[in-house]
Amino acid sequence: MEEYYPLLMSTSLFRGISLQGVQELVGCFKPQVKRFRKGEILLLFGYESHDVGILLEGQADGIKNTPDGAEVLITHLGPGDIFGDVLSGSSLKSPVTILARTDCIAVFFPYDKIIHPCQSLHFCHTQLMQNLVATISEKYFALNRRVDLLILKSLRAKLCTWLLEEAARQGKDTFSITLNRAGLADYLNCERSALSRELNRMQNEGLIELYKSSFKLLDKAALANQAAH
């Protein structure tokens, strides 16, 4: 477990906590480390869970099955990403399945240990609880941004908004993304073909420049303007 302390310290759950603090907390919580083979399930849709999971190694996806049996990608997880946090403190069922895309190692912290300050009242425990709340809140805000995108009426507006946000997030006007076209279409809730068509139009209009999965914003003012329509 020790080898993962630096990774833990870089996660949103342990940020601001010293190495010593992490050691104390891990010693106190006795979290379980589990290995998963590619294709195995870390967290199953429709079940309760009262553990906060952190992916230590490998890649996993949060997926959901639509009524007609198709599989929708919700999130992608890499080392250091947290899962099950929103779920662990509620009595609700998981809205997603977390599926290992490669062999994975994850560690599971029992929620009730996190939320109960123990006798020894570790100084860092308060920080951990704050971090838990902040982590969940951030997921709420991320979802909220997605809702803001989804309620835009035109695909053009969605794309403009998304491009500007992504540029701001990456801090540059030329950027590339990991999502492929189908994934982006899912995220924006549109057809892949319609997405291609619209990106093409925007390129022709001189708003953006495309090369594979990299984007270059040429006219941010126009983009911002069209984001409102």
Add this chain to the structure above:
Amino acid sequence: MEEYYPLLMSTSLFRGISLQGVQELVGCFKPQVKRFRKGEILLLFGYESHDVGILLEGQADGIKNTPDGAEVLITHLGPGDIFGDVLSGSSLKSPVTILARTDCIAVFFPYDKIIHPCQSLHFCHTQLMQNLVATISEKYFALNRRVDLLILKSLRAKLCTWLLEEAARQGKDTFSITLNRAGLADYLNCERSALSRELNRMQNEGLIELYKSSFKLLDKAALANQAAH
């Protein structure tokens, strides 16, 4: 303040906490009680806040301004409803404005007092922290359900899904709602006219029965079936 203890005990933040516990916590936190006149602002869009608010009296709305200046209703709050909770533990700006629709009284609990177990280690404090996490998580899940609705492709599917969920939530197949047509159209992200048109069609097809803002589900199997398309 004492007069509101029963109301507090019925909120999601204080549920499961005894009257004595509420007294201890209130005594310890010294929350501020504020009065607002109709039209005044309880929480302003774009600002940080580190208080958890509970509406004690009156009615308030969570609203957001669209780029083109219009006002979109996000939530409606009545006595006992919590606001600012998701915000208080993060360093982000409020995505909404909370606006008093009538004269209001609200109480504000400082987040850092909630999250820091104090010296006297009140037994009920742990419960309160759990409740805070659960309250935020519930808001996340509510938003998540909305996303699930929004990504459905057809208005018919959205309506079927929403009707079934609402019936389940209210525990009966005949129910009425507080949202008006425009509000429901907003929630489902469609045109008010299109909503009317579709509801009418569904009534003609014998799926539902309408009377003003009350709905009667006549064929839940068919509704469930069409929710998938």
Add this chain to the structure above:
DNA sequence: GCAAAAGCGTTGCATTGGCAACAAGGAAAC
């Protein structure tokens, strides 16, 4: 009690974007 505003339904029209089908290039599997 009256005027103004809000809520709801209705309809015609124009457009968006969903759907299906196909092609081409590149990556992966064998």
Add this chain to the structure above:
DNA sequence: GTTTCCTTGTTGCCAATGCAACGCTTTTGC
């Protein structure tokens, strides 16, 4: 090296639905 699959682009067609306009009814404000 060959085959298969995956990803992306492209295009025609058309149904769903956004938009605008109007009228009726109910509610609110004065």
